[in-house]
Amino acid sequence: MAYRKTARTEQRKEERRERLILSARSLIAESGFAGTRAKDIAQKAGVSEGTVFRYFPTLAQLFVEVYRSVASQEIEVVREVAQGEEAASERVATVIRVHLDRALRRPGLAHVLVAEPLSAELEAVRLVHRRYFQDVLADIMSDGIAAGEYRHFDVETAAACITGSIVEALVLPVARSEVGAPDLNARIDFVVHFCLNAIAPWRTSAPLDDAPIKTHADA
CATH class of the missing domain: 1.10.10.60 (Homeodomain-like)
Structure with a gap:
């Protein structure tokens, strides 16, 4: 008993x-x-x-648990959508699009994840989870190299640059809480295309401008 x-x-x-x-x-x-x-x-x-x-x-300990909970959930989502048989470029596009779409539908949480000034303790947690996101992108691009879709390039640096672009693209919209703004889908499509163009020089097939890129209208 x-x-x-x-x-x-x-x-x-x-x-x-x-x-x-x-x-x-x-x-x-x-x-x-x-x-x-x-x-x-x-x-x-x-x-x-x-x-x-x-x-x-301390409140700091509770806040760390909250941040880890939210960020870990987002990482699991992108890891799940990163799986698939599609070309690496399509998987990169899907990860970016899903991540941005989820963030812009929940600007309050997105703001604390990417933009709110944090204590050193919370900032350390933020950097760890940002690295997890970079690893997802780097793994996809490595798959693309192994499959012959891309020539060899520095996937770690590319993933860091793409992640930085995504974060910066989110800061202003989430700060303004621009949920439902008519240009958000177009903005997401632009960021996806921008990031794919960043690694396009290493493609072994057709240039990016000649390759089909899914947009929100196709999703």
């Missing part, structure tokens, strides 16, 4: 911890890290403010 009671207690603790993370995530999406306070998290989660600090001794 004691074991069953302990198991139930641990389950309730884990459920409460997860509720705190989800509550903080919701508030951060609205107000950013800088505008989110412990008492607001407690109120949203239906617990006392002391409970927040019982599970997370």
Whole structure:
């Protein structure tokens, strides 16, 4: 009986911890890290403010968990869409398009992921997850080289440059919360084409301008 009671207690603790993370995530999406306070998290989660600090001794620790949760989810999505039998250029385009589309549909979360000024601790987490995204792109481009679609080139640097372009392309729209703006799809298509053109000189087949590139209208 004691074991069953302990198991139930641990389950309730884990459920409460997860509720705190989800509550903080919701508030951060609205107000950013800088505008989110412990008492607001407690109120949203239906617990006392002391409970927040019982599970997370500092707000910084809770914020790191929130950032990891959101960023890890995004990385899993792009890893999933990166799989496939399509040409590497198409897979790169799909990863970029899906990532941008998800970000621009949720500008609050996108802003904290790519644009909000962060503490050194959170910035370190941001850089780690940005590297994960670069690795997805680098792996796809390596596949393209192995398949003969591209000649050999520095995929690590190319992935870093593409990632930087995507981040910069997101900063202004998410800062302005331009969800539903009529030019967003065109902007996404432009970024995709821009990034593919960046690695086009190493293609072994037709130049990019002669190759079919899917747009939002084709998706």
